[in-house]
Amino acid sequence: MTRTAKRPPRITSFDVAEAAGVSQSTVSRALAGDPSISEPTRLRVAEAARKLNYQVDENAARLRRGRTGTLAIVLICRPGQDRKDINPFYYSLLGSACAAASARGYEVLVSFQDGPDNFWGHYQERRKADGLIVIGTTSNAAAWDYFGQLPEGTHWVCWGAPRDDFAWVRSDNLSGATLATRHMLVRDYTRIVCIGSLTSPQRQFIERYEGYAQAMDNAGLEPRLEHIESGLPREEQGRRAAARLVESGAAFDGIFAVCDEMALGALKELTARGVRVPEDVGVVGFDGIRAGAWSSPPLTTIEPDFQTAGTLLVDRLLAMINGEEGSARRVPVRLVVRGSTRA
Amino acid sequence: MTRTAKRPPRITSFDVAEAAGVSQSTVSRALAGDPSISEPTRLRVAEAARKLNYQVDENAARLRRGRTGTLAIVLICRPGQDRKDINPFYYSLLGSACAAASARGYEVLVSFQDGPDNFWGHYQERRKADGLIVIGTTSNAAAWDYFGQLPEGTHWVCWGAPRDDFAWVRSDNLSGATLATRHMLVRDYTRIVCIGSLTSPQRQFIERYEGYAQAMDNAGLEPRLEHIESGLPREEQGRRAAARLVESGAAFDGIFAVCDEMALGALKELTARGVRVPEDVGVVGFDGIRAGAWSSPPLTTIEPDFQTAGTLLVDRLLAMINGEEGSARRVPVRLVVRGSTRA
DNA sequence: TTGTAAGCGTTATCAG
DNA sequence: CTGATAACGCTTACAA
Numbered sequence: 001m002t003r004t005a006k007r008p009p010r011i012t013s014f015d016v017a018e019a020a021g022v023s024q025s026t027v028s029r030a031l032a033g034d035p036s037i038s039e040p041t042r043l044r045v046a047e048a049a050r051k052l053n054y055q056v057d058e059n060a061a062r063l064r065r066g067r068t069g070t071l072a073i074v075l076i077c078r079p080g081q082d083r084k085d086i087n088p089f090y091y092s093l094l095g096s097a098c099a100a101a102s103a104r105g106y107e108v109l110v111s112f113q114d115g116p117d118n119f120w121g122h123y124q125e126r127r128k129a130d131g132l133i134v135i136g137t138t139s140n141a142a143a144w145d146y147f148g149q150l151p152e153g154t155h156w157v158c159w160g161a162p163r164d165d166f167a168w169v170r171s172d173n174l175s176g177a178t179l180a181t182r183h184m185l186v187r188d189y190t191r192i193v194c195i196g197s198l199t200s201p202q203r204q205f206i207e208r209y210e211g212y213a214q215a216m217d218n219a220g221l222e223p224r225l226e227h228i229e230s231g232l233p234r235e236e237q238g239r240r241a242a243a244r245l246v247e248s249g250a251a252f253d254g255i256f257a258v259c260d261e262m263a264l265g266a267l268k269e270l271t272a273r274g275v276r277v278p279e280d281v282g283v284v285g286f287d288g289i290r291a292g293a294w295s296s297p298p299l300t301t302i303e304p305d306f307q308t309a310g311t312l313l314v315d316r317l318l319a320m321i322n323g324e325e326g327s328a329r330r331v332p333v334r335l336v337v338r339g340s341t342r343a
Numbered sequence: 344m345t346r347t348a349k350r351p352p353r354i355t356s357f358d359v360a361e362a363a364g365v366s367q368s369t370v371s372r373a374l375a376g377d378p379s380i381s382e383p384t385r386l387r388v389a390e391a392a393r394k395l396n397y398q399v400d401e402n403a404a405r406l407r408r409g410r411t412g413t414l415a416i417v418l419i420c421r422p423g424q425d426r427k428d429i430n431p432f433y434y435s436l437l438g439s440a441c442a443a444a445s446a447r448g449y450e451v452l453v454s455f456q457d458g459p460d461n462f463w464g465h466y467q468e469r470r471k472a473d474g475l476i477v478i479g480t481t482s483n484a485a486a487w488d489y490f491g492q493l494p495e496g497t498h499w500v501c502w503g504a505p506r507d508d509f510a511w512v513r514s515d516n517l518s519g520a521t522l523a524t525r526h527m528l529v530r531d532y533t534r535i536v537c538i539g540s541l542t543s544p545q546r547q548f549i550e551r552y553e554g555y556a557q558a559m560d561n562a563g564l565e566p567r568l569e570h571i572e573s574g575l576p577r578e579e580q581g582r583r584a585a586a587r588l589v590e591s592g593a594a595f596d597g598i599f600a601v602c603d604e605m606a607l608g609a610l611k612e613l614t615a616r617g618v619r620v621p622e623d624v625g626v627v628g629f630d631g632i633r634a635g636a637w638s639s640p641p642l643t644t645i646e647p648d649f650q651t652a653g654t655l656l657v658d659r660l661l662a663m664i665n666g667e668e669g670s671a672r673r674v675p676v677r678l679v680v681r682g683s684t685r686a
Numbered sequence: 687t688t689g690t691a692a693g694c695g696t697t698a699t700c701a702g
Numbered sequence: 703c704t705g706a707t708a709a710c711g712c713t714t715a716c717a718a
Contacts, residue, residue: 012695023705028697036703053494055468059411060695063402063710073453075438083438084649088633091434095418095426098455107471110416110453112441125398127711128450151396264637271639290431294607296614296639306427355711366689371713381687403711406694470695 011054020048031056062127070107071317072129073097074121076136076143076160077114086112087261089287093135093159096310104314106130119146124154131155131317138162138202155320157313162201167320169312169329173204173286176302176333177211177256180284183300183335184254185219187342189282192216192254193224195241195262200230208258208286224252228262238265246273253281260285260292260301267295267340282341297339304331354397363391374399405470413450414660415472416440417464419479419486419503420457429455430604432630436478436502439653447657449473462489467497474498474660481505481545498663500656505544510663512655512672516547516629519645519676520554520599523627526643526678527597528562530685532625535559535597536567538584538605543573551601551629567595571605581608589616596624603628603635603644610638610683625684640682647674 013031017024022041030037030045037045048054062068075094077086094110101108109129113119119142123129131154134147138160147156148166157167184192194212196205213223226245228237238257242265245252255270257263263285267277275281277297285292288303309331316326356374360367365384373380373388380388391397405411418437420429437453444451452472456462462485466472474497477490481503490499491509500510527535537555539548556566569588571580581600585608588595598613600606606628610620618624620640628635631646652674659669 010695014695024695025697025706026704028695029704032697038703041703053468055465057406057470057695059402059406059470060710061697063400063406063712064695064697066710068402070452082649083442083653084435084631084633086434086438088431088434091429091431091438092427095429095434095455098453099426102454108453109413110441110451111445112438122398125396127400127402288427290427291634291637294634294638306425310426353711357711367711368690368713369688372688375713379687384687400711403694404713406696407711407713409694 010057011052013054013056015052016045016049016054019052020045066127068107068127068130069105070109070129071101071131071133071314072109072111072123073101073133073135074147075110075112076134076140077112078137078140079115081114083112087137087289088291089289090136090160092306093309093313096306097133097135097313098310099307100310100314103311104318106314113143114140116142116146119143121147121150121154121156125151131321132157133313133317134158134161135313136160138200138204141201155317157317157320159309159313162203164203167316167326169309169316169331170204171304171309172330172333173207174211174214176286176304177208177258178215179211179333179335180256180286180300180302181212181215183337184256184282184284184341185215185221187282189254189341190219190221191252192221192256192282193226193245193252194256194258195226195228195238195245195266196258197228197230198225200228202258205258212256234259234261235265235268238262238267239269240265242266242269243273246270246275255281255283257283257285260287260289260299263299263301263340264291264295267297267299271296277340278342284341288336293338295340300338300341301336302333303336304333308332353400354395356397356399358395359388359392359397362395363388409470411450411470411473412448413452413472414444414474414476414657415452415454415466416444416476416478417490418453418455419477419483420455421480421483422458424457426455430480430632431634432603432632433479433503435649436652436656439649440476440478440656441653442650443653443657446654447661449657456486457483459485459489462486464490464493464497464499468494474664475500476656476660477501477504478656479503481543481547484544498660500660500663502652502656505546507546510659510669512652512659512674513547514647514652515673515676516550517554517557519629519647520551520601521558522554522676522678523599523629523645524555524558526680527599527625527627527684528558528564530625532597532684533562533564534595535564535599535625536569536588536595537599537601538569538571538581538588538609539601540571540573541568543571545601548601555599577602577604578608578611581605581610582612583608585609585612586616589613589618598624598626600626600628603630603632603642606642606644606683607634607638610640610642614639620683621685627684631679636681638683643681643684644679645676646679647676651675 292299
């Protein structure tokens with residue numbers, strides 16, 4: 001029997017006012033912590049509210065205030081992608097951004113978007129949120145185009161966009177890649193190849209290659225790029241690049257892959273071909289995904305500080321909402337040494 | 344200079360009414376698809392709305408309607424746990440539930456909660472959401488107590504609770520465990536041990552042990568449980584259980600672990616001790632976490648259908664909200680054969 | 687088929 | 703320090 005559940009009679013600030021023997025507006029002020037309310041009154045109101053189990057209706061409050069106290073987070077996926085196959089990196093980012101928003105007193109609205117019938121960014125116009133954090137795969141060009149064309153006045157920041165003219169936050173890729181490369185150099189790997197791309201829409205990949213190249217230059221060594229084939233899963237790109245590297249017969253003893261999934265693919269391929277890691281070849285990735293801890297050998301990698309990442313995204317957005325200047329947009333990274341480079 | 348951004352003048356349904364030459368209520372009805380509105384009028388209104396770039400203010404609408412069209416999802420973490428260390432299983436569940444809610448036309452509010460200063464479930468009283476999905480670690484007893492004590496009338500469903508008297512949805516653990524065990528039996532593993540627990544608050548673990556035990560019984564074999572030590576990370580529990588198993592000297596050729604992280608720990612320990620997987624010993628886990636695909640060898644496992652999981656959670660909650668009977672609460676599972684069992 | 691008007695439950699302004 | 707009173711922008715009886 002489908003019957004609309006009868007709505008329980010709602011307790012309003014009026015009820016609390018009556019119970020506390022004050023006016024309704026006093027209740028509102030007392031509960032909001034308005035300093036003009038005297039301590040005894042505040043206590044009386046608080047007590048009455050507690051007794052009646054009163055809670056403010058946020059919709060009414062937001063309607064009146066004009067602000068929502070809510071941020072929206074949109075996670076862009078590959079079209080048709082199952083939610084379980086989303087790169088855990090983005091989930092970590094999502095979690096950290098949620099935490100940061102909560103810490104700032106904001107509620108968070110989350111949505112996963114992957115195609116034109118899904119794209120939706122009018123959170124502000126509908127008064128659902130005060131601003132928007134867009135994170136996710138660079139590869140979904142249509143999604144980034146969509147968000148780039150939102151009406152002027154839309155407050156939004158992003159992570160992962162293929163363009164630089166949005167308000168972005170990203171890892172300190174240059175330092176990270178340099179760190180990774182130096183780590184290998186110090187461990188006596190000298191013929192280090194970078195698996196990556198200079199033509200990918202992923203700005204990050206380019207920045208990481210540059211960090212690698214700088215570190216090599218500084219050591220008086222020749223940087224070398226093994227280009228990935230586009231349109232394949234990251235793992236497969238890494239695997240094939242490693243295969244080509246081995247087959248080319250060129251001497252190499254180190255691989256710096258511009259992301260962990262490529263590094264894991266390369267690792268598998270090397271092992272399958274009898275190349276010993278870390279003895280014959282060292283491998284370092286970038287991103288710090290969890291799966292790297294489970295590979296064999298576990299993957300040495302560069303990991304961004306996720307907590308800072310979430311905080312920067314949220315703070316940058318809030319600054320934009322309040323018409324202030326945004327500050328830092330680079331997330332610090334650290335080297336996580338595991339088994340794929342020798343001690 | 345921190346200046347409150349001047350709010351742009353809002354376009355209301357009144358403006359649209361004026362532009363279309365109709366009354367405000369007609370605009371509301373036309374845009375809401377009320378069948379009593381004539382086609383020409385609807386078109387005129389739609390056109391005016393489009394031109395003015397009008398979007399309804401959801402707060403006003405919700406205030407009037409009394410419903411929010413929003414569901415809250417709370418992800419319970421271990422106290423102090425970094426968001427990047429959350430079991431990806433829960434992230435997958437979160438993603439799937441979000442997708443299901445969207446498909447039903449609901450917006451989703453997400454929050455991560457891990458301790459008493461964080462716990463908050465009064466979404467309905469504050470009119471922030473119509474109901475609540477609580478998912479996450481069984482181990483945070485305080486959290487489950489908190490949600491169990493929410494006021495009557497709170498609509499909520501959960502995944503992971505240590506108790507059976509909540510409205511829950513979970514994997515078909517019995518079938519899954521049976522499936523896993525049969526898979527090993529068919530591959531000529533006969534001395535199969537279960538790594539798990541009968542005393543853990545995790546109901547799931549008990550159900551999985553039972554599925555395993557039934558399959559063994561049916562094959563005329565003796566089930567055997569290697570009990571995990573409580574209070575340790577799952578991986579460590581698996582590792583130690585495997586170590587004890589080897590050291591005990593008892594003959595065994597198969598391990599069914601009640602979750603993937605234990606299975607991965609066991610896998611590492613076996614390999615480290617020179618036990619060959621899958622030749623000497625087969626290993627099967629449960630949950631289908633991504634990292635299982637990267638271990639060496641990759642882990643054979645039982646994976647729940649995440650999409651169905653999300654749908655069941657959402658549908659059960661919506662049924663509760665509408666005062667209907669809930670239906671299915673068991674999520675079907677499938678066997679994913681990878682390298683940790685022989686062909 | 688459309689218009690009129692009454693709220694929904696707050697917060698903010700303005701007196702006192 | 704506190705109390706009236708007007709919005710906030712929509713949906714939905716009730717009338718026409």
